[in-house]
Amino acid sequence: MDTESDFRRREPAGAPRDEGGFDARLVWNTWRRILRDDSLADAITRADHADAAAFADLSTAERAIAADYARTPRATATNLRMYRRSLVRIARIALGRVPLSQRLVFMSGLDVDAVAHDLARTHGYVDDGPNFWRLAGIFVTYLAQRPEFAAHTHQDVLALDRALIALARRVGEITAERWPNARTAAMRDAADVRSMRFVASPAAVVATSRHDLTSWIENPYGYDPAEALAASPRHWLIYFPDADSAPAYAELSERSARVFGQLAAPRTVADVAGALGTLSTAETREVIDRLADLGVVGQEYGRVWKSRHPRQPDALRDEQFVMLDPAVEVLDDEIAEHRFLCHGHFEVGMAVPPGEGLTDFIAELAREPVRVGALRDGFDNRHLVDTMLASLQEHGFVHVTAPLAPSSATLDQLRRAAAIRRGPGLSRTIELALDTASAGTIGALIAAEPTAPVLHLRCTCPGDHASTLAALADLRETGQLRVHHTVVQVAEPACDAQVIQSLRRLGAGVIVDVPWPAPPTPISGLDALTRACVPVHARMTLDRAFFDASTRARALAWAESVFLCGLNLILEADVLWPGPAPTSADFIGVFEAVRAMDDALGDVSVANLPTDEVLLGNASSPRPTTLSELTRRFRLAYLRWRIPLLKSFEGDNTFSQTPEAEEKLVRLREDLLPGHPELLNLTAGSVVVDVCGGNGRVARRLAPHVGTEGLVVSIEMLRCVTDRARRFGCELGYTNVQFRTGLAQRLPLPDGAADAAVNEWTGAIWQLGLGPAMVAEMVRVVRPGGRIAVTHRLVRLPLTQLDRPWVQFDDIYAWMQNAFARPDLAIVVERVWGQTTSTLAGERATAWRKHYVPRLVNPFEVTYTEDQDPGPHADVCLTIIAERVR
Template identity: 55%
Template sequence: MKLLERLQNPSANSYSGGLPHDGFVMLDPAVEVLDVEIAEHRLLSHRYFETGMVVPPGDGLLEFVTTLINEPVNLTALRAQFDDQHIVEKMLASLRQHGFMHVTSQARPSAEQLEHLRSIAERARTSTLRRSIVIDLDAESSIEQISTRLNDEIHPPELLLCCAQLADHKSILGELARLRQTGIIRMHQTVVQTRHLPCDRELRRLLVRLGASVYLDRISWPVPNHPIAGLKEMVGDCVAVHLIMTPDLSILNETERVRLLTWAASAFISGLCLRLDPEALWPVSDAVEDDFVAIFNAVRAIENTLGDVLILDLPSDEVLLGHAASSTPRVGLSDFAKRFRAAYLRWRLPLLKACENDNSWSQVPEVEDKLVRAQEDLIPNHPELLLLKPGSIVVDVCGGLGRVARRLSPAVGKDGLVISVEMFRCLSDLARRFASERNFTNLHFRPGLAQRLALPDASVDAAINEWTGGIWELGLGPSMVKEMARVVRPGGRIAITHRLVQLHLASLAQPWVQYNEIYDWIRKACVHPDLTIIAERIWGQVVPSLVGEHASLWRKQYMPRLINPFDVIYRFDDSPDTRADVYLTIIAQRQ
């Protein structure tokens, strides 16, 4: 049976994964092939590890996976069924690496044996995953203890600090901020969960220096019963605030959701954290999967308008994508709760896969930097165009993997702040990871929407948006510019950049144009009563060749894959003649 055309340069990618030559293997019984197809890709859901995996299109790939379901399969017999042994070994190793497959005996493993196999797989998986650390600040926790726990982690962890009142912990939060800024400790993300927000401005600034978001607990659904003390001051100082709520079945009521969204927009909160307990929503446990999906779709409807909604009781997107270890205890869950969680995986994984595509783009900063080279990027090399200086606060709209934010970091200095807002949480998470690895401490990465920035009026010094064609194609450009103008202080500036044309220098009469209307779209959007266009800049660069580049790095792929069709090196360029990208930047000033 033919699987795929043999990958280029197979010897560079082959490894056996330590599998015995004549052993037995089988998929974990918790692995399910989802009955959905996304751009010809199929998805695997692992209910135990709560993560997903992609089966790309290709002859025999899905059949290979289904061969391993239910009963152990002899490796010698399995290998004999397929022509390309290199690809067989790659798939076996990939399934095992992510805990989807176990090496077993000839007999199907007992429940006790399966738990043992899963524990082995979990130890192997978690050594590569980011973990969460929870600290109760109201208990006896010293800065030395917290620092030691953080530094014991292989990867910068997620830090959750819990307390009743923020104001009680100014000293320890300040020391954590100092250690972070000096590079002594690193956190992927810091969250302070509290029941009382009021604190002085110095503490709010320390939260910014710590890069912390604040989760405010015990807020009534769907809107607070009383004004929230300290909220206006917190968001006014650009601290991201999420409200923790426990909705009931009224979440299915559109009128109730509109009440929530109207209040949330007026309060400029960054997002919501929802607790969804299926046994509280359906006390007699009589709900079916359609009922579960209705709840998930209601959450999605809120997210589509608000920008950032987390479900605290269910695995995060980072867990589903295999970036972080689950912190949910697996013991003590009822069968009803397990069904609820399994339904969530079946619902959420296709949405995450839909965030990917096969267009040439990038996955890591080193590759992204080649798309627009640092030495030729207009605004970072001329921060005076946005009046940037040390201490400035900038919002980067549609920030993606954080290229613009990282480049603007030196311009605003250690006392400044760049807030990067990106619609896809998986991109914000990657951008946050890249910044943490490189020890940037003045960047905040927040899921959110270009057309609803979770910032108060006149709260930042500048706003920037670069190369987001989808915004203009969807007609959201004017709403984005309106929001950028709203959040910038009088006298502050906004900048919008997009590619005008790609020129093939050997045949200048045949330019490649993505959007013929882009100049008119941007200029018309900047016709705003509070804005005055003060400059238009045309700039560009020679397009880098992809010859010699690893193809995977230029693709949007966030979920683990059974096998990677792009695990190749580009050997030739589709357009061998020299090309140049020409960009337009329009700068406007707030009156």
């Protein structure tokens, strides 16, 4: 173990490094200067970068740094473009905080990106990270100075939004004793109000406009900025109902606005009446009473202001010290402008969104213990600091320490405490031998878990435990056994039909131990399991033959021939590299080889490395207690390699993240197939395959139509999405839906195993040219006489602007028709149908975006504004249903 002095000498992960003799801070400041100075940037990124004029104002050290950048002009130019583009994106996100002003920009005819770029350039490419309210203030002030928005009504909007931004920044630092949503009791029943002092909530402000903006405020995403408004002075109360709500607006009379202004400091009714001079005491009391009913004025009690941070036992106090765990490092990779932290001890990753403020924040925590109060003072939004610290604490990245760096023994204690804090939110794996565990014992263990666990059962032959498996299946079907996933690992899978039925009712997958790269003889009982739609994986312990591509191909060919769902590989670093120590490139070569197998088969993973659920902070890690140095390096290399890859799966498109959000994509009452199961000939006991099932919306909707004896098999390409779909299914109590990882072009099911197969909304399948292969696989897995159905949207129509349709693929009808033109298919239905969906405008972005890797702070905690029309849309869809004729 490290000694305390060793710990202090070690350079912390993520700290600035002295590269080639350059001071890290000077390097950063020089980069910022290049970013702001177009002539300097141009000189550095040209092939003949020697430009005396551009370099004249630089110091000797700055010239050396600039020359270093100039040695790679193409890479430097790319970095400049990417950085500037990210600042434009951040500026647009900030503008989304103020939909009234954003609407002005959208409807002005200006190029919004060009406006955001000009803002970034004008302000020297300032990067505030996720301090969006501050940046929103800069943006609105900038807009107010542009001639395009000189109209009085536009200036009113911008002034209103400036008041909102100032309020939001104030609420970010301090908050009221009571939020306006907690209606304050009126004084009508009070015995004596003469001595009471009243005060305005700091979560509210009054702003004045010269025009009646009512229609624009009521429809901030759809008003017409060219509309003529009445020139009528108005007073607007802007307030935050609570810490997590969007701002609300209310119109006040002039006298109510004046009374509210007087209550910036605590005053009695008589004090306010005397200061105004135009209202009697009774009238003033009446106004205060109405403001109190609205919740924006309350009786003074205790402190008028208090810290936003709640006084809870685990809340961080200003005088405490925090420090990043030394096992945390900042990776060099960058995906979608995000950097990554990886925790080598807990084997979990985090994404750091764009923003120099965030990287500086991490670097500050990595150097040495830092006082919490100093961190809070460094940001204008103290709540943001607490959010980041809470996020880091949640995953065990930050510890509360003494002012001095902890010793190794203290660090171990801090990690144990962090593990206890993390535990309740993580799904744990319960491993048991069926030879020694009864159904009652297993049920009690699972009931004691705060989060639905993974149940991993081991036995030689499942047929030896028929009664236990049947009892567990009964518990699951009655809702008494809630598990994220169940697997039964066996040496001999042969069992009778009753045991197979119990495995299916239990929702269990089977893992069979087989030799690498394939068993020498057929495995008894394997075919019966796969034909009954029990998912089967093969677990193989690899040797150095893994490095041979033909051997890997043999393993894949065998797995595909017996319709396995996938392979669980045991990779022991000490076995793969018994000689000289491998390099990081050697490790990555192995990981990439496994990924290539995964791409070919659909589900190939390394069983003795952290799962994606562990890396994403959703499950606890069964990390071995003792590791060789080579194995430790191997696991850490996997963490560094896999976390950025998981981030790359996210993309930047809207994608439903909860069952509730999914309902808005396609309303259940308007969804064709769940509303008309007869189109698929579904009855109780049917088996349906949902291809490209995503989070399981289609599977869950079809499940009631096949009954408890039936089965819906949802197949999705990404394991992290499959895990999320399983979680949703478990939380909602579905027991006849099975979630598998697999490929649309290689479905992990035997021929004729299903009664029907469906696919909805998978645009990428057609875009990549995989549509015909998917349809062919759907036909293969459906029995003769069974049906397949493919649905895709033809056009989206904004109902308020029918002349502006949105078409994803012009050729989708032809693509689908060509894929169905097969001799073994007969088209029975071509149904064009429609359904209405609410606009995303006004919705919180976090419910819709693809995000798997936990983030330091959520930069997309904004409201969608992409839909410029306020009304709903109509989706015109095409569903083709065909029957397999032979």
